[in-house]
Amino acid sequence: MNLSGNTILITGGGSGIGRALAEEFHKQGNQVVIAGRRQQVLDETVAANPGMASVVVDIESNEGIRTFATRLEKEFPQLNVVIHNAGIMRPENLLENTDDLSAIDATVTTNLLGPLRLTAALLPLLRKQAKATVMTVSSGLAFIPLSLTPTYCATKAAIHSYSQSLRYQLRETGVEVIELVPPYVQTELMGSAQASDPRAMPLKEFIDEIFALLKANPNATEILVERVKPLRFAELNGVERYQEFFQSFNQAQAAPH
Numbered sequence: 001m002n003l004s005g006n007t008i009l010i011t012g013g014g015s016g017i018g019r020a021l022a023e024e025f026h027k028q029g030n031q032v033v034i035a036g037r038r039q040q041v042l043d044e045t046v047a048a049n050p051g052m053a054s055v056v057v058d059i060e061s062n063e064g065i066r067t068f069a070t071r072l073e074k075e076f077p078q079l080n081v082v083i084h085n086a087g088i089m090r091p092e093n094l095l096e097n098t099d100d101l102s103a104i105d106a107t108v109t110t111n112l113l114g115p116l117r118l119t120a121a122l123l124p125l126l127r128k129q130a131k132a133t134v135m136t137v138s139s140g141l142a143f144i145p146l147s148l149t150p151t152y153c154a155t156k157a158a159i160h161s162y163s164q165s166l167r168y169q170l171r172e173t174g175v176e177v178i179e180l181v182p183p184y185v186q187t188e189l190m191g192s193a194q195a196s197d198p199r200a201m202p203l204k205e206f207i208d209e210i211f212a213l214l215k216a217n218p219n220a221t222e223i224l225v226e227r228v229k230p231l232r233f234a235e236l237n238g239v240e241r242y243q244e245f246f247q248s249f250n251q252a253q254a255a256p257h
């Protein structure tokens with residue numbers, strides 16, 4: 001994708017990776033529109049970046065997504081990039097609370113149905129543009145699950161699968177599909193402690209590496225920073241080595257980050 005001159009929607013753009021991407025794209029000369037549930041964090045982000053725009057949306061609501069897409073088409077008819085960054089990550093003990101499926105439902109609805117529904121709602125507009133991009137956000141955990149968060153990892157594996165099918169179906173259109181595969185990054189995804197966890201990649205370092213990769217290879221289909229490669233390619237080492245890695249990875253991460 002071109003790094004400037006786009007009109008870019010970033011879901012979950014009021015915090016963490018989404019906000020950092022929004023600020024960098026804004027700096028590089030793009031019209032950036034951020035979206036999320038919390039008006040206050042959106043307002044703070046826009047105030048810190050004059051010219052940025054925001055729209056409140058709850059990606060869990062199918063009806064909300066349709067209204068949101070209609071509004072975007074009216075207010076930002078040039079929209080040509082969507083970054084499906086909104087997501088939640090919740091620990092689940094599958095042996096307990098078997099009657100309470102709220103974490104499972106919320107995770108699938110936000111992380112999987114949200115991007116799928118929003119892609120469907122925005123594709124007619126994206127296809128009107130000369131060049132457009134759908135950027136999905138999966139995770140290194142799509143490729144080696146952290147068993148503490150089973151539904152989260154399953155949704156991210158599904159996003160990886162969907163990204164490939166979408167890319168193939170759109171191959172003869174002007175819409176490209178890029179999958180951003182973050183490693184463990186310092187944000188508040190799983191709570192405030194994560195933002196200063198020394199095991200996680202500093203957010204600025206992550207964003208700088210993403211932009212360097214996008215610049216070096218504008219036709220990349222996956223954005224893989226160095227830190228995520230051991231997870232992304234874990235299966236290439238064969239089943240036995242993968243199983244060993246899975247065991248040690250899950251033992252090392254047994255405590256919530």
Ligand SMILES: NC(=O)c1ccc[n+]([C@@H]2O[C@H](COP(=O)([O-])OP(=O)(O)OC[C@H]3O[C@@H](n4cnc5c(N)ncnc54)[C@H](OP(=O)(O)O)[C@@H]3O)[C@@H](O)[C@H]2O)c1
Nearest residue numbers: 012015016017036037038058059086087139184185187189
């Ligand atoms: N940080 C990591 O280690 C890591 C690793 C791999 C992948 N990722 C992925 O990166 C993405 C961004 O996460 P992050 O680390 O930056 O965490 P974050 O700061 O918690 O960001 C998540 C964003 O998603 C938005 N969101 C959540 N539920 C939503 C809903 N129902 N409707 C609309 N927006 C919603 C949140 O905004 P509101 O609460 O205001 O709605 C928030 O801005 C996620 O998809 C995550 O899975 C992160």
